[in-house]
Amino acid sequence: MNTKFxxxxxxxxxxxxxxxxxxxxxxxxxxxxxxxxxxxxxxxNLIAELGKNYGYDLYFYNYNVEKELSYLPQLNGNxxxxxxxxxxxxxYDLLETYKPNLLVSLDTNKNVTGVFFQLNPNILVRSKTxxxxxxxxxxxSKATLKLEEDxxxxxxxxxxxxNWKALFGGNPDAVKTKDPKRYAALYDKLIxxxxxxxxxxxxxxxxxxxxxxxxxxxxxxDESYSKVQNPEVSKExxxxxxxxxxxxxxxxxxxxxxxxxxxxxxNYIYSTMVSLxxxxxxxxxxxxxxxxxxxxxxxxxxxxxxxxxxxxEIGSQGYGDKIVDQKNVxxxxxxxxxxxxxxxxxxxxxxxxxxxxxxxxxxxxxxxFREKYKSEQFINDKFExxxxxxxxxxxxxxxxxxxxxxxxxxxxxxxxADDRYPVVYNSLLDALKLNIEVITITKEKKGKAxxxxxxxxxxxxxxxxxxxxxxxxxxxxxxxxxxxxxIGELKATNEAFDDAKGRTERREVKDGxxxxxxxxxxxxxxxVRLSEKVGIFGKIDNMxxxxxxxxxxx
Amino acid sequence: xxxxxxxxxxxxxxxxxxxxxxxxxxxxxxxTPKRLGIYEIDLKDYTAKNNAVAxxxxxxxxxxxxxxxxxxxxxxxxxxxPDFVIIDKRxxxxxxxxxxxxxxxxxxxxxxxxxxxQEGMDYIMMPKYLAATNSVSVIVYEVEGGTVFCKAETDIKxxxxxxxxxxxxxxxxxxxxxxxxxxxxxxxxxxxxGDKAREVLVAVGKNQNVRKGYKMEIxxxxxxxxxxxxxxxxxxxxxxxxxxVEDDNFSVVxxxxxxxxxxKRMNAGKQLNCKLIPKN
Numbered sequence: 001m002n003t004k005f006x007x008x009x010x011x012x013x014x015x016x017x018x019x020x021x022x023x024x025x026x027x028x029x030x031x032x033x034x035x036x037x038x039x040x041x042x043x044x045n046l047i048a049e050l051g052k053n054y055g056y057d058l059y060f061y062n063y064n065v066e067k068e069l070s071y072l073p074q075l076n077g078n079x080x081x082x083x084x085x086x087x088x089x090x091x092y093d094l095l096e097t098y099k100p101n102l103l104v105s106l107d108t109n110k111n112v113t114g115v116f117f118q119l120n121p122n123i124l125v126r127s128k129t130x131x132x133x134x135x136x137x138x139x140x141s142k143a144t145l146k147l148e149e150d151x152x153x154x155x156x157x158x159x160x161x162x163n164w165k166a167l168f169g170g171n172p173d174a175v176k177t178k179d180p181k182r183y184a185a186l187y188d189k190l191i192x193x194x195x196x197x198x199x200x201x202x203x204x205x206x207x208x209x210x211x212x213x214x215x216x217x218x219x220x221x222d223e224s225y226s227k228v229q230n231p232e233v234s235k236e237x238x239x240x241x242x243x244x245x246x247x248x249x250x251x252x253x254x255x256x257x258x259x260x261x262x263x264x265x266x267n268y269i270y271s272t273m274v275s276l277x278x279x280x281x282x283x284x285x286x287x288x289x290x291x292x293x294x295x296x297x298x299x300x301x302x303x304x305x306x307x308x309x310x311x312x313e314i315g316s317q318g319y320g321d322k323i324v325d326q327k328n329v330x331x332x333x334x335x336x337x338x339x340x341x342x343x344x345x346x347x348x349x350x351x352x353x354x355x356x357x358x359x360x361x362x363x364x365x366x367x368x369f370r371e372k373y374k375s376e377q378f379i380n381d382k383f384e385x386x387x388x389x390x391x392x393x394x395x396x397x398x399x400x401x402x403x404x405x406x407x408x409x410x411x412x413x414x415x416x417a418d419d420r421y422p423v424v425y426n427s428l429l430d431a432l433k434l435n436i437e438v439i440t441i442t443k444e445k446k447g448k449a450x451x452x453x454x455x456x457x458x459x460x461x462x463x464x465x466x467x468x469x470x471x472x473x474x475x476x477x478x479x480x481x482x483x484x485x486x487i488g489e490l491k492a493t494n495e496a497f498d499d500a501k502g503r504t505e506r507r508e509v510k511d512g513x514x515x516x517x518x519x520x521x522x523x524x525x526x527x528v529r530l531s532e533k534v535g536i537f538g539k540i541d542n543m544x545x546x547x548x549x550x551x552x553x554x
Numbered sequence: 555x556x557x558x559x560x561x562x563x564x565x566x567x568x569x570x571x572x573x574x575x576x577x578x579x580x581x582x583x584x585x586t587p588k589r590l591g592i593y594e595i596d597l598k599d600y601t602a603k604n605n606a607v608a609x610x611x612x613x614x615x616x617x618x619x620x621x622x623x624x625x626x627x628x629x630x631x632x633x634x635x636p637d638f639v640i641i642d643k644r645x646x647x648x649x650x651x652x653x654x655x656x657x658x659x660x661x662x663x664x665x666x667x668x669x670x671x672q673e674g675m676d677y678i679m680m681p682k683y684l685a686a687t688n689s690v691s692v693i694v695y696e697v698e699g700g701t702v703f704c705k706a707e708t709d710i711k712x713x714x715x716x717x718x719x720x721x722x723x724x725x726x727x728x729x730x731x732x733x734x735x736x737x738x739x740x741x742x743x744x745x746x747x748g749d750k751a752r753e754v755l756v757a758v759g760k761n762q763n764v765r766k767g768y769k770m771e772i773x774x775x776x777x778x779x780x781x782x783x784x785x786x787x788x789x790x791x792x793x794x795x796x797x798x799v800e801d802d803n804f805s806v807v808x809x810x811x812x813x814x815x816x817x818k819r820m821n822a823g824k825q826l827n828c829k830l831i832p833k834n
Contacts, residue, residue, distance in 0.1 A: 134664065333652070335648050385660040386663050386664050387655075387656075387658065387660040387661045387664050388661075388664040388665045389652070389655075389656040389661055389664065389665050389666040389667050390652050390656075390667075391665075391667050393645070393648060393649060393652060395642075395645050400626035400627070400629065400630050402626075402629060402633070402642060402645070404642060404649060406652050406653065406667055407667040407668055407671045407672075408639075408671050408672055408673045409641050409645075409646070409649050409672045410589075410639045410640055410641055411633040411640040411641070411642050411645075412633065413633060413634075414626070414629050414630040414633045415630075416630075430634075430802060431633075469801070474741060474755075474757075474803075474804070476739055476757045477739055477825075481757060481803040481804070482801070482802075482803060483800065483801065483803060483804045484800065484801040485800075
């Protein structure tokens with residue numbers, strides 16, 4: 001990659017609505033991962049996509065390799081620059097190669113059946129949104145997107161070479177061995193001939209990125225849930241409700257949207273899902289939610305009749321929590337010498353809704369914005385730096401990752417760099433002397449626990465399975481040591497998604513219903529931990545593959 | 555009466571054991587954590603020697619990387635142990651930077667931690683690679699007196715990360731034994747067949763970084779009188795292998811050798827301990 005041509009655009013989006021204009025601004029940072037011509041197209045598409053506004057005001061910035069931050073008024077319709085609360089960084093790798101290998105397909109008798117170029121339909125995308133006032137990372141994601149192909153996709157990932165017989169006179173691989181010069185000449189000819197198809201293919205991929213980032217991720221900055229208003233109830237069922245999004249087009253409507261109640265028990269807030277709805281955006285921008293197939297809507301109507309407020313899900317940040325949980329503040333900063341590794345770690349820990357992650361790796365860039373906003377031009381804008389101190393720092397050295405307590409300088413936890421997410425999560429709970437609490441048994445039958453309501457100070461994602469242990473104290477050489485004995489397992493809620501959820505969650509009991517019931521009812525100390533078993537489908541992150549770059553770090 | 559005698563002898567034994575190995579308990583059974591500062595391993599010797607006799611030691615880049623992770627291995631092992639507060643001296647700079655940053659006025663309304671609460675150190679651990687003997691030594695200094703508190707050393711046999719990682723575990727065990735009196739006691743027989751102990755609960759777990767399949771030697775510390783001197787000797791009683799690492803503190807071991815003797819001595823109230831053994 002030629003760094004001279006590497007440049008970063010920062011797009012600052014701020015909301016046109018005056019009420020929230022100073023509270024919601026987003027910065028996109030995207031780097032040119034390689035020098036392919038598709039980049040320009042991607043860039044153009046992205047700006048065009050952002051130009052649709054969706055109720056946001058757009059500001060474009062350039063941050064070059066010399067680390068100079070400059071406003072690009074021409075891309076912003078020459079409008080006046082305002083401060084932004086959020087900065088959004090955006091990087092992707094189209095996995096472009098304009099010189100792919102020429103591949104040969106063979107039948108069972110090893111006869112050539114086809115010759116083709118195979119382009120990579122995958123795109124690696126990362127995004128991170130940082131609060132410029134506090135440096136808190138409010139959102140981050142890493143995803144491999146795949147360009148889905150159908151009859152209507154003009155450019156395909158597989159480019160068939162139909163005239164291979166005429167060109168090579170037989171198996172191209174045989175020509176490659178016997179006459180490398182001739183092969184090289186023919187290969188170059190084919191590359192030249194098919195380069196427009198390759199370029200077209202990569203441009204298509206760029207459009208996928210823009211849709212994903214611009215249309216589908218903005219909702220992450222909205223509230224994670226909102227009130228159901230004007231519900232239509234008939235025959236004791238909730239059938240429909242209509243919402244008018246605060247910013248047109250900005251509310252993301254999932255294929256299925258959960259509608260739930262929020263209740264409190266002792267010091268805990270927890271949600272109870274009452275039905276699933278499907279949202280449809282109307283011409284006027286409003287969204288009509290209709291009851292999803294096979295959903296009775298009865299529970300929802302009963303909740304309304306009982307005077308409860310219903311909520312619908314927008315974001316995925318979660319809604320369950322403990323009302324007073326000051327002692328469990330975990331302000332974490334990731335500080336390792338490798339930017340890629342930093343990004344991976346940030347992604348990892350941001351999945352824990354109980355961890356507030358602060359953007360140390362962008363200290364310099366954040367500082368440039370803050371300096372800029374001090375100028376007279378922004379004097380009437382509401383921008384106030386409100387830094388939050390870190391109480392924990394994550395550092396990496398070779399194969400180990402350490403979490404240090406900043407206040408006293410001690411290492412509170414150390415993990416292997418190849419530990420999986422559940423191991424890190426459990427180690428962190430142990431290191432900070434935290435536990436996943438069983439708030440109550442929510443469903444029981446004949447002395448057996450069927451469902452538990454739990455609270456984890458680190459928060460839950462959907463995918464983790466949980467294990468329940470009873471704790472006995474063993475006296476060893478006069479010292480009291482806790483011994484955990486596994487008594488049961490709890491199910492994952494949904495293995496398809498692993499985004500961050502709230503800190504309270506209901507979990508069905510999978511195994512040990514009687515033992516769990518008896519231990520809780522007897523007032524025994526019960527410990528809940530994430531299952532460290534590796535699932536068949538490998539849904540749980542494995543840090544192993546992401547840490548190759550750790551080698552050579554100090 | 556027999557039980558009474560046995561109880562007295564057990565109590566005396568436990569007292570002697572604790573006294574000898576420097577384990578001091580408070581009335582609530584919890585000892586004060588030792589504050590341990592761990593420094594980066596000194597690899598100057600490795601670099602110098604390796605440059606001079608490039609192939610002589612049989613060490614390569616992989617070994618170098620593994621060796622340089624030794625401090626992290628020590629931190630990993632001791633940070634999981636509630637008897638220690640670990641200070642990673644390599645992180646001091648970034649921690650100090652963060653502490654300084656929080657003094658800034660932009661934190662006025664934000665969350666800040668308490669300043670001036672940094673932990674002092676009771677002990678300093680300095681790991682060093684010794685090229686002449688192809689070994690790693692760790693010197694533990696007592697900060698208050700400024701003296702060498704103790705030292706542990708292990709030869710490195712074999713090559714590659716796995717060998718070095720394994721010898722790190724041996725080194726940690728040696729430090730635990732020599733410097734901090736940390737033993738791995740056998741707690742209770744869980745399964746027996748006839749007179750033979752088959753499975754035993756031992757007080758070692760994830761906190762000490764043990765894994766399933768690790769081989770352990772079971773021993774009893776006995777006293778030998780040589781003239782007017784009394785010396786301690788670890789008498790081998792049997793062999794075991796870790797069957798299950800239960801949690802932070804406990805594991806179940808399967809007795810591979812000496813099940814009858816283990817059973818006999820444990821039933822007689824003798825305190826048996828075990829230790830990790832070097833691989834063949």
